[in-house]
Amino acid sequence: MGLAIIHSRASVGIDAPQVTVEVHIGPGMPGFHLVGLAETSVKESKDRVRSAILNSKFLFPSRKITVNLAPADLPKDGGRFDLPIAIGILIASEQLPTDRINDTELLGELALSGELRAVNGVIAAAMASNKHQRVLISPEAMPMRLLW
DSSP states (O other), X not given: OOEEEEEXXXXXXXXXXXXXXXXXXXXXXXXXXXXXSOOHHHHXXXXXXXXXXXXXXXXXXXXXXEEEEESTXXXXXXXXXHHHHHHHHHHHTTSSOOTTGGGEEEOOEEOTTSOEEOOSXXXXXXXXXXXXXXXXXXXXXXXXXXXX
Protein backbone atom coordinates (compact mmCIF):
# COMPACT_ATOMS: atom_id res chain seq x y z
CA MET A 1 0.00 0.00 0.00
CA GLY A 2 1.29 3.45 -0.72
CA LEU A 3 0.89 6.85 -2.26
CA ALA A 4 -0.44 7.93 -5.66
CA ILE A 5 -0.39 11.45 -7.08
CA ILE A 6 -2.86 12.16 -9.86
CA HIS A 7 -3.24 15.39 -11.86
CA SER A 8 -6.68 16.88 -12.47
CA ARG A 9 -8.35 20.25 -13.12
CA ALA A 10 -10.91 22.35 -11.27
CA SER A 11 -13.39 24.59 -13.06
CA VAL A 12 -13.30 28.24 -12.01
CA GLY A 13 -15.13 30.44 -14.50
CA ILE A 14 -13.33 30.01 -17.82
CA ASP A 15 -10.15 28.76 -16.13
CA ALA A 16 -9.12 25.22 -15.29
CA PRO A 17 -6.50 25.43 -12.52
CA GLN A 18 -4.55 22.29 -11.71
CA VAL A 19 -5.62 20.17 -8.75
CA THR A 20 -3.33 17.49 -7.38
CA VAL A 21 -5.20 14.47 -6.05
CA GLU A 22 -3.00 12.75 -3.48
CA VAL A 23 -4.15 9.31 -2.34
CA HIS A 24 -2.48 7.57 0.60
CA ILE A 25 -3.40 4.07 1.71
CA GLY A 26 -1.84 2.90 4.94
CA PRO A 27 -2.29 1.22 8.26
CA GLY A 28 -4.97 2.31 10.65
CA MET A 29 -8.67 1.98 11.17
CA PRO A 30 -10.32 1.31 7.78
CA GLY A 31 -11.96 4.45 6.46
CA PHE A 32 -12.08 6.91 3.60
CA HIS A 33 -11.09 10.48 4.48
CA LEU A 34 -11.33 13.39 2.03
CA VAL A 35 -9.42 16.58 2.86
CA GLY A 36 -8.61 19.80 1.01
CA LEU A 37 -11.72 21.93 1.69
CA ALA A 38 -14.01 20.03 -0.65
CA GLU A 39 -17.67 21.02 -1.03
CA THR A 40 -20.39 18.61 0.07
CA SER A 41 -20.86 17.37 -3.52
CA VAL A 42 -17.19 16.33 -3.66
CA LYS A 43 -17.41 14.62 -0.27
CA GLU A 44 -20.28 12.54 -1.68
CA SER A 45 -17.83 11.15 -4.23
CA LYS A 46 -16.59 8.73 -1.56
CA ASP A 47 -19.71 6.61 -2.03
CA ARG A 48 -19.65 6.85 -5.84
CA VAL A 49 -15.94 5.95 -5.99
CA ARG A 50 -16.29 2.96 -3.67
CA SER A 51 -19.27 1.55 -5.59
CA ALA A 52 -17.66 2.21 -8.98
CA ILE A 53 -14.44 0.43 -7.96
CA LEU A 54 -16.34 -2.61 -6.66
CA ASN A 55 -18.71 -2.76 -9.65
CA SER A 56 -15.71 -2.56 -12.00
CA LYS A 57 -14.43 -5.81 -10.45
CA PHE A 58 -11.54 -4.23 -8.52
CA LEU A 59 -10.97 -4.57 -4.79
CA PHE A 60 -11.71 -1.65 -2.49
CA PRO A 61 -8.94 -1.59 0.13
CA SER A 62 -10.04 -2.19 3.72
CA ARG A 63 -7.34 0.14 4.99
CA LYS A 64 -7.14 3.79 5.97
CA ILE A 65 -7.53 5.85 2.78
CA THR A 66 -6.73 9.56 2.86
CA VAL A 67 -7.39 11.70 -0.22
CA ASN A 68 -6.10 15.28 -0.37
CA LEU A 69 -7.28 17.70 -3.06
CA ALA A 70 -4.61 20.39 -3.33
CA PRO A 71 -4.39 23.32 -3.23
CA ALA A 72 -6.86 23.52 -0.36
CA ASP A 73 -7.87 27.13 -1.06
CA LEU A 74 -9.15 26.36 -4.58
CA PRO A 75 -12.93 25.81 -4.82
CA LYS A 76 -13.78 22.18 -5.61
CA ASP A 77 -17.30 21.04 -6.37
CA GLY A 78 -19.23 18.41 -8.29
CA GLY A 79 -18.16 14.91 -9.22
CA ARG A 80 -15.26 15.91 -11.48
CA PHE A 81 -12.68 14.37 -9.13
CA ASP A 82 -14.32 10.91 -8.93
CA LEU A 83 -12.16 9.43 -11.70
CA PRO A 84 -8.81 10.74 -10.40
CA ILE A 85 -9.69 9.61 -6.85
CA ALA A 86 -10.64 6.12 -8.07
CA ILE A 87 -7.52 5.75 -10.22
CA GLY A 88 -5.41 7.03 -7.32
CA ILE A 89 -6.89 4.38 -5.02
CA LEU A 90 -6.23 1.65 -7.59
CA ILE A 91 -2.62 2.80 -8.11
CA ALA A 92 -1.92 3.25 -4.38
CA SER A 93 -3.32 -0.23 -3.71
CA GLU A 94 -1.14 -1.65 -6.51
CA GLN A 95 -4.08 -2.78 -8.65
CA LEU A 96 -3.03 -0.54 -11.56
CA PRO A 97 0.47 0.31 -12.83
CA THR A 98 1.91 3.80 -12.55
CA ASP A 99 3.05 3.94 -16.19
CA ARG A 100 2.41 7.32 -17.82
CA ILE A 101 0.34 8.69 -14.94
CA ASN A 102 2.69 11.70 -14.63
CA ASP A 103 1.89 12.88 -18.17
CA THR A 104 -1.86 12.32 -17.78
CA GLU A 105 -4.68 14.36 -16.27
CA LEU A 106 -7.96 12.73 -15.26
CA LEU A 107 -11.39 14.32 -15.03
CA GLY A 108 -14.85 12.79 -14.73
CA GLU A 109 -17.73 11.76 -12.52
CA LEU A 110 -18.35 8.07 -11.90
CA ALA A 111 -21.71 6.34 -11.86
CA LEU A 112 -22.17 3.65 -9.22
CA SER A 113 -21.74 1.11 -12.04
CA GLY A 114 -18.29 2.50 -12.85
CA GLU A 115 -19.49 4.24 -16.01
CA LEU A 116 -17.81 7.60 -16.70
CA ARG A 117 -20.07 10.68 -16.80
CA ALA A 118 -19.58 14.12 -18.31
CA VAL A 119 -18.56 17.17 -16.27
CA ASN A 120 -18.49 20.90 -17.06
CA GLY A 121 -15.39 22.83 -18.11
CA VAL A 122 -13.69 20.16 -20.21
CA ILE A 123 -12.64 22.48 -23.04
CA ALA A 124 -10.71 24.72 -20.62
CA ALA A 125 -9.23 21.62 -18.95
CA ALA A 126 -8.18 20.16 -22.31
CA MET A 127 -6.49 23.42 -23.32
CA ALA A 128 -4.65 23.65 -19.97
CA SER A 129 -3.59 19.99 -20.16
CA ASN A 130 -2.30 20.47 -23.68
CA LYS A 131 -0.34 23.56 -22.58
CA HIS A 132 1.40 21.41 -19.94
CA GLN A 133 2.01 18.61 -22.49
CA ARG A 134 -0.29 16.19 -20.69
CA VAL A 135 -3.05 13.98 -22.05
CA LEU A 136 -6.51 14.63 -20.59
CA ILE A 137 -8.68 11.58 -19.99
CA SER A 138 -12.33 12.57 -19.65
CA PRO A 139 -15.52 11.41 -21.39
CA GLU A 140 -15.72 14.58 -23.48
CA ALA A 141 -11.97 14.94 -24.10
CA MET A 142 -11.60 11.93 -26.38
CA PRO A 143 -13.29 13.49 -29.46
CA MET A 144 -11.52 16.81 -28.77
CA ARG A 145 -8.10 15.19 -29.24
CA LEU A 146 -8.90 15.26 -32.95
CA LEU A 147 -9.05 19.06 -32.78
CA TRP A 148 -5.48 19.50 -31.54
